[in-house]
Amino acid sequence: MAYNLDQKTVIITGANSGIGKAAAIQLAQLNATVVLACRSLDRGAKALADVKSASHSEKIELMQVDLSSQASIRRFAENYQCRHDRLDVLIHNAANFDHTLAKPTLTADGVETILATNHVGVFLMTHLLLEMLRNSAPSRIITVASKGLLLYPFLDIEFDNLQGERKFSTQHAYYHSKLAQIMYTYALAERLQGTGVTVNCVQVTNVAIPEERLTHLPAWMRKVYALKRRMSITPEQQAQTYVYLAAAPEVQEITGGYWDENNQQVRSNRKSYNRQTQERLWAESERLAGIQR
């Protein structure tokens, strides 16, 4: 992939680990200015050093953001706009899949933590940076869902269970939030028609998760992950789809797509195409993100 992103600035959330970090390295190797948007400044600083050394680029910057906190996202967007005058690619890679949550946990904003991080935070961050994306057009937004949704072909947005009020498991909340990301991508693409800002969603497949991120899990769960790892692709392989969607000239005009790890467009869950549900979800997301119409 010989793209040149010399004049482009990219934000990647959750860039201190896994696919996000691998994508940061690949984008920096293509000469992009890369902003690592990380929850922990300590983990982010380690990633910053690794990304600089692996890419031989100095055009990398670390900024703090906690996607589960709306105040943190607002601070991030403000700081970013003070420090930069353009934004060409916004990659919403970070996500919470915290197996230790036995019941719904609310954030300071009163939103269930997995939904807050994986969907509402993404919605708010895009909203706050959209004007800059429009002013930098042609520009691109990339959202991230999961191939695991294939196991839930009938899953729909549960408006009476958005916060896990009726039933909760990490797995359910996670796939619910990822379905929300797909629907959000489709609804946002409609709204951005003709602006030069595109939005596409990645169907991330089974990707190896670094062992050091699993040390807090019970032994049996670490064994499951070890088995899964044998059937996984590497973060570097999956990151190539992020880079393709961020950089390839042939996708510049394509919006509202759902893309697999082979850079091919695929269908998402049948219910994700329901326009009424998308619009209802949009209104709920605005409410949960504290966005005034």
Ligand SMILES: NC(=O)c1ccc[n+]([C@@H]2O[C@H](COP(=O)([O-])OP(=O)(O)OC[C@H]3O[C@@H](n4cnc5c(N)ncnc54)[C@H](OP(=O)(O)O)[C@@H]3O)[C@@H](O)[C@H]2O)c1
């Ligand atoms: N790995 C897979 O098999 C797989 C499958 C389907 C989809 N995905 C999706 O692929 C994306 C990347 O996953 P990965 O495999 O690279 O996982 P990972 O290595 O665990 O990385 C997740 C990243 O998200 C960050 N994050 C979590 N909560 C955050 C918050 N509140 N604020 C800011 N950052 C936060 C983490 O930061 P900390 O270091 O602070 O925790 C970490 O940098 C995610 O969207 C995930 O849902 C992965």
